[in-house]
Amino acid sequence: MMTKKSTPASRASLILFLSQMIAALEVPLDLSQPPTITHQSPKNYIVDPRENIVIQCEAKGKPPPSFSWTRNGTHFDIDKDARVTVKPNSGTLVINIMNGGKAEAYEGIYQCTAKNERGAAISNNIVIRSSRSPLWTKEKIEPKHVREGDPLVLQCSPPVGLPPPIIFWMDNSFQRLPQNERVSQGLNGDLYFSNVKPQDTREDYICYARFNHTQTIQQKQPISVKVFSMDSLNETISANLSDTDFYSAKPLTERRPALLTPVGSTSTKVELRGNVLLLECIAEGL
Incomplete structure (x- = not known):
């Protein structure tokens, strides 16, 4: 069986043909694209009450998307609160609580929407809560x-x-x-x-x-x-x-061991998906 060797001319024709196919598959740069969320704050966001609150929401799209927020299910009018600003070309909120503001006043469930003429993208629900360190309850401890x-x-x-x-x-x-x-x-x-x-x-x-x-x-x-x-x-x-x-x-x-924890014949433990589950077993005995 004989095989036909490729010539420089045939190889050049093949390269030209493949280049034309690739060019035909390229997405035009001016093609509009719906928004996509690229970065957002964690779903459960505990903030430091001594620092400004930064709720992140970044998205891409063509044309560049506009952003809006809801708080506890209703429209969050940023323009009506002097402490709230939005980062340029972004949906990220910055809430200034450094000068007399209280983080507790901004607790709630936030959600960001990025929108352009091709559609919209919505962030996760972001639950904002302020960190707390309450005092220990006073009690009389017997020896x-x-x-x-x-x-x-x-x-x-x-x-x-x-x-x-x-x-x-x-x-x-x-x-x-x-x-x-x-x-x-x-x-x-x-x-x-x-x-x-x-x-x-x-x-x-x-x-x-x-x-x-x-x-x-x-x-x-x-x-x-x-x-x-x-x-x-x-x-x-x-x-x-x-x-x-x-x-x-x-x-x-x-003496034989006995369980200090868990107590009873059965016990129940509830944990969120994705978290680490720890099952505890502590016994007494001698």
Whole structure:
């Protein structure tokens, strides 16, 4: 079987033919295009109350699109609010709260629309909320008297912030309290002891809540824990201290585990799609 070799002339004709096909497929530069959203703020947008609020909305299209906003489902008239401006050639809103404005006044559900003669594009609903770091509720915390080997849970119960605060336990010297297979912090901030030892006795178990958006740290009142060893138990009771915590005093023995969390025979956890799901299991035992 013979094959025909290509000549320079045939190769040139092929290249010219392919070039003409590509040119025919090219989109004319002046062809109008409907808008497309290229950048927008996150759906759940927590803002710092000490800084201006910037709600982003960028779009492309030909001709360049115009922008409009709704707030809580109704038209947001930007021209009527002197604190609100729009970035040039953009739909991004800048709300000036640095000079006496309050971020809380601009909370709500925002949505941006980019529109030209070819159509419109709509952003996601953007929920604007101001960060909050409320104060801890005042409470009287009674000292914890615990028998050696028993389980213990120190409740943190931090204030409900936005976003939720980062919880950690420290002492009066701002040293982190050690955690291990016996002592662990739960997702709710509580400190769990599977069984206590005499060395757990101290007067300065302090739960701290750090609010990153407002860069503030708040602390719960110190919790005092006294662990009584079996050797000192009889002496403690005979000293007329409350013996209600020790009515079932028995020799220190090993025992099977029991769950501190989750509690009950079943539990339910709800999480948003795309978030990280954490399933917690903390047990006591000796």
